[in-house]
Amino acid sequence: MKIFDVEILSNDAVAANIFRLILDAPELAAQAKAGQFVQVKISDEFTLRRPFGIASTAGGKVKIFYRQVGRGTEFLSRQRSGERLNILGALGNGYTARGGKVLLVGGGMGLAPLLCAAETAMRNAQCVMRNENPCPLSLVPCPSDVLMGGRNAGEVDFWQAEFRPFAEEIFLTTDDGSVGKYGFVTDALPDVLAKKNYAAILTCGPEVMMRGVAKLAAEKNIPCEVSFEKRMACGLGACLSCSIDTVNGRRKVCKDGPVFDAKEVF
Amino acid sequence: MDNSCLQTELCGLKLNTPIFAASGTFGFGEEFADFVDLKRLGGVMVKCITLKPRRGNDGVRITETPSGMLNAIGLENPGIETFLLKILPRIKDKMNVIVNVSGSSVEDYGTLAKMLDVDGVAAIELNISCPNVKDGGIIFGTDERQAAAVTAAAKRSTSKPVIVKLSPNVTDITAIARAVESAGADCLSLINTLMGMEINVDTWRVTLGNKTGGLSGGAIKPVAVRMVWQTAQAVNIPIIGTGGIRSAQDAAEFFLAGAAAVAVGTANFAEPSITMKIADDLAAYLRGHGLKNIRELVGKAKS
Numbered sequence: 233m234k235i236f237d238v239e240i241l242s243n244d245a246v247a248a249n250i251f252r253l254i255l256d257a258p259e260l261a262a263q264a265k266a267g268q269f270v271q272v273k274i275s276d277e278f279t280l281r282r283p284f285g286i287a288s289t290a291g292g293k294v295k296i297f298y299r300q301v302g303r304g305t306e307f308l309s310r311q312r313s314g315e316r317l318n319i320l321g322a323l324g325n326g327y328t329a330r331g332g333k334v335l336l337v338g339g340g341m342g343l344a345p346l347l348c349a350a351e352t353a354m355r356n357a358q359c360v361m362r363n364e365n366p367c368p369l370s371l372v373p374c375p376s377d378v379l380m381g382g383r384n385a386g387e388v389d390f391w392q393a394e395f396r397p398f399a400e401e402i403f404l405t406t407d408d409g410s411v412g413k414y415g416f417v418t419d420a421l422p423d424v425l426a427k428k429n430y431a432a433i434l435t436c437g438p439e440v441m442m443r444g445v446a447k448l449a450a451e452k453n454i455p456c457e458v459s460f461e462k463r464m465a466c467g468l469g470a471c472l473s474c475s476i477d478t479v480n481g482r483r484k485v486c487k488d489g490p491v492f493d494a495k496e497v498f
Numbered sequence: 499m500d501n502s503c504l505q506t507e508l509c510g511l512k513l514n515t516p517i518f519a520a521s522g523t524f525g526f527g528e529e530f531a532d533f534v535d536l537k538r539l540g541g542v543m544v545k546c547i548t549l550k551p552r553r554g555n556d557g558v559r560i561t562e563t564p565s566g567m568l569n570a571i572g573l574e575n576p577g578i579e580t581f582l583l584k585i586l587p588r589i590k591d592k593m594n595v596i597v598n599v600s601g602s603s604v605e606d607y608g609t610l611a612k613m614l615d616v617d618g619v620a621a622i623e624l625n626i627s628c629p630n631v632k633d634g635g636i637i638f639g640t641d642e643r644q645a646a647a648v649t650a651a652a653k654r655s656t657s658k659p660v661i662v663k664l665s666p667n668v669t670d671i672t673a674i675a676r677a678v679e680s681a682g683a684d685c686l687s688l689i690n691t692l693m694g695m696e697i698n699v700d701t702w703r704v705t706l707g708n709k710t711g712g713l714s715g716g717a718i719k720p721v722a723v724r725m726v727w728q729t730a731q732a733v734n735i736p737i738i739g740t741g742g743i744r745s746a747q748d749a750a751e752f753f754l755a756g757a758a759a760v761a762v763g764t765a766n767f768a769e770p771s772i773t774m775k776i777a778d779d780l781a782a783y784l785r786g787h788g789l790k791n792i793r794e795l796v797g798k799a800k801s
Contacts (some may be wrong), residue, residue, distance in 0.1 A: 233532055235771070273768060279715045280562045281768055304562070320770070463560050465567065465767040470525030472545070472574045473560040475553075482553055482574065487529075 233323060236260050240315050241293060243308075246390040249300045250341075251309050253284075255317060258292030265326035266348035267434075267459055267491045270296070271467040273318040274304045281320060282308070283464045283486070285345035285436070287394075290355075294319075297344040323467045324490045327457055331356070331369030332431025335424065336399075337417055337445050339381040342437030343391050345459055345490075349434055350376045350398035371431055379403040379424050381417035381441070385410040418444035430454055435494075436461075446494035456494035460485045501538075503784045503791050504777060508736055508759050509659035509684040511594060511620055513540035515777045516792050517749070520740050520763030521546055521598035521623065521663075522571065526589050533770035538777060540759055541594030543687075544585075546625050548600050549610060551577035555630065557707020561696050566715030566742070567764060568694050570630040570708035573600055578613050590618030596661065600625040600635050601648070607638075608651035615656040622658050624648060627665030627690035629712045639665035639690075642677035649681035661738065664688040664729075666718075671725045672732035679733045687738035687761060688729060689722045715764040716742045723755050730756025730797055744772065746779030753792065754799040 238257040246252045260270070264286050271281035282304050288295035300309050311317065327349055334353060336346040356373035378399045382388035384406055395402055404412025405420050413420050418441060425448065435445040436459035449456035462474035462485040469487030476485055478496045483489065504515040514537065519527065521543035527536050536542065554574025561568050576585070581597075589595060597619055599610040607624060614622050626645055628635030638644045645662070652660050662678045664671055666689035675686055691712025696705040722741025730737055739757030743749050744765040752760045765772045780792070789795060 235533075277565075278562065279565065279567050279764060279768060280560075463558060465560050465569070465764075466523075466525075466529070466770070468525070468529045468770060470529040470545075471523060471560070471569075471767060472554060472571050473569070475559075475571075475574055477553075 233321065235318060235320050237316055237318055240311055240313050240317055242313050243311050245309075246297070247386050250387070250390070251298055251300065253296045253298065253308070255294045255296070255319070256292070257294040257319070260319070260321055261289040261292050261294050264289050264294065264322035266352045267326035267345050268322040268324045269345070269490060270294070270319045270321035271323060271464070272296070272308065274307050278304055278307070280465055281467065283323075283467055285348075285459070286322065287344040287347045288351055289348065290351060297341060299341055320467060324486060325488070327434055327491050329369065330371065330432055331373040332371035333374045333428065334376045335430040335433045336376050336378045337421065337433055337435040338378070339417055339437030339441045340387070342459070342461070343380055345436050346378065346434060347394055347398070350378060350395055354398040375400040377401040377403070377424070377428070377430075379405075379417050379420060381405040381407075381437070383407045388412065417441060418448070421445060421448050425452055425454070432456065435459070443498050446498040449494060457491050458494045458497060460490045460492065501777065501781055503781055503789065506759070506792055508540065508738075509621060509661070511541070511659065513594070513759065514538050516540050516759035517773050517777055517780070518543060518596070518738060518759060518761040519766060519773060520761040521625065523763040523766045526585055527593045527595070528589055530766070530770050531592070534774055536593035539593060539773055541596045541620055543596045543598045543623050543761060545575055546573050546598045546600050546628065547575050547578050547581050547610070548573060549578055549606055551575065551580065555708040558705055559707065561705045561711070563694070563696065563713065563715075564717060566713055566717035568696055568706060568711035568713055569691070570706045570711035572630050572708060573628060573635070578610060582613065582616070586618050594620040596621045596623050598623040598625050598663070600628055600631070604644070604647045604651050607648040608655040611652035611658070611660070612655035615658060619658055621661055622652060622656060623661040623663050623687060624652055625663050625690070627663050629665070629667060629691060629693040629710065630708055636665050636667065639674065640668050642673055645674050646677040646681035649678045649683050653682040659684040661685040661687050663690055665690050666721060666725055667693050672728050675729045675733050679735050683735060685736050685738060686729065686733065687740060689718070689725050689741045692718055692721065714742070716744055718742045719748060723751050726752055726757050727755035727799065743776070746776050746783050749776055749780055750783055750795065753795040754797070756797040756799070758796055
């Protein structure tokens with residue numbers, strides 16, 4: 233974990249108010265794990281950094297998705313390629329390294345860290361095919377499946393394109409039914425789980441969605457990891473802005489998480 | 499780099515630099531070990547400790563504001579017993595540990611001070627100024643007699659230097675400062691956060707779970723400088739100036755106003771190594787002004 237001064241390679245709108253930021257950050261990319269996040273300094277005019285999940289670390293580049301919601305992200309959205317950005321990372325614990333076929337269940341911006349998990353699973357699977365054992369996993373790594381949800385077609389189209397190179401199967405829901413199955417990911421999840429045996433479920437998105445996913449996973453006795461989003465000041469475990477209740481007492485999303493075993497938090 | 503110009507002394511404590519990390523912004527110090535030479539700090543005011551563990555406030559705890567932020571953590575902490583048993587042994591040799599404490603009664607402050615009269619504690623900072631809890635904190639910091647009573651209770655119970663952290667949410671901070679000095683305080687630190695509030699105009703909801711919070715960051719610096727300056731005229735004990743310090747220039751302003759040392763708070767969030775940069779730049783500032791030691795700058799503001 234350290235501070236990096238990196239170059240912006242691109243910063244483009246991919247949907248209404250949603251941006252994809254790509255940074256030239258080989259050192260950070262080499263040390264970051266799926267599920268971890270970075271704290272981005274917007275400028276000296278802003279008192280706090282902004283925490284964003286890492287969506288990709290391939291090729292020495294770090295990819296981030298963000299929704300423009302306030303002054304900070306509005307300022308960030310106006311930064312152009314060639315400009316530099318000060319980022320602190322990689323922060324948090326990340327997903328447990330595992331093999332087998334994993335189902336990724338995400339909604340909205342929660343799909344960003346899951347994209348990194350899909351990329352990692354594909355990389356591990358390819359290493360196994362080339363007989364380069366990537367890590368001592370108990371199950372043979374396979375490409376993941378993804379169940380994604382969004383408000384409408386516009387919000388999921390770019391996510392499909394992002395996941396396609398790394399996911400085996402993509403299942404889709406939208407709140408308005410404009411594409412995929414009408415409804416929430418939790419409505420579609422029982423059918424998805426009925427078709428295949430998954431080694432684990434990783435989920436990230438609105439808390440109500442993750443709670444529903446965790447409940448179904450528990451019923452099926454499938455290991456489930458959830459990734460939380462909270463307002464943060466330091467990102468280092470010092471300020472306690474992001475404290476949550478768990479079965480093990482108060483924990484910090486930034487340092488003890490953002491990834492938790494679902495049984496610990498729901 | 500030669501930092502001897504920053505070496506100073508405060509309440510009998512030898513300081514490598516007169517730069518502290520303010521309570522609540524620096525955890526127990528160890529969280530910043532990757533970014534800061536902890537021994538180079540004057541000390542770390544660790545996260546506020548209470549007698550019993552506290553879970554803190556529910557709901558949203560922070561929000562950014564123009565040139566600052568509001569927080570309403572609500573003194574979440576593991577309690578004094580866990581601190582003494584598990585945390586202090588881990589950190590005591592790594593930094594000057596100043597333990598910030600808050601109580602719900604005058605007696606609590608005495609009990610906490612007594613329990614902290616142990617090896618590894620450099621000083622005790624009485625938090626009588628937290629605006630985010632209902633049972634303590636600020637109620638002792640806004641009344642002269644209560645402020646004096648908690649100071650006396652702590653002083654009676656410990657051999658450690660007692661620093662009292664004052665609230666800016668008062669009409670006349672010098673009256674509280676004098677009362678605390680008379681009760682035996684060794685040092686003052688000021689200011690704590692200013693009570694503030696934010697309302698979301700789209701949802702019409704109050705942002706913070708606690709409704710109100712404490713404003714910190716650059717926005718409060720002029721208020722803090724003014725209060726340090728006023729207090730320095732009113733008391734003879736040293737002052738640790740704090741409130742919106744982000745640079746050596748900001749720190750110099752507090753020394754000129756009469757602070758013997760400074761504490762950096764909110765700025766640690768965006769720049770975890772900021773205290774080291776402030777130390778470097780402050781040494782350069784002193785050299786640039788032909789000063790041999792930071793003490794020569796204290797209280798030199800001209801009118």
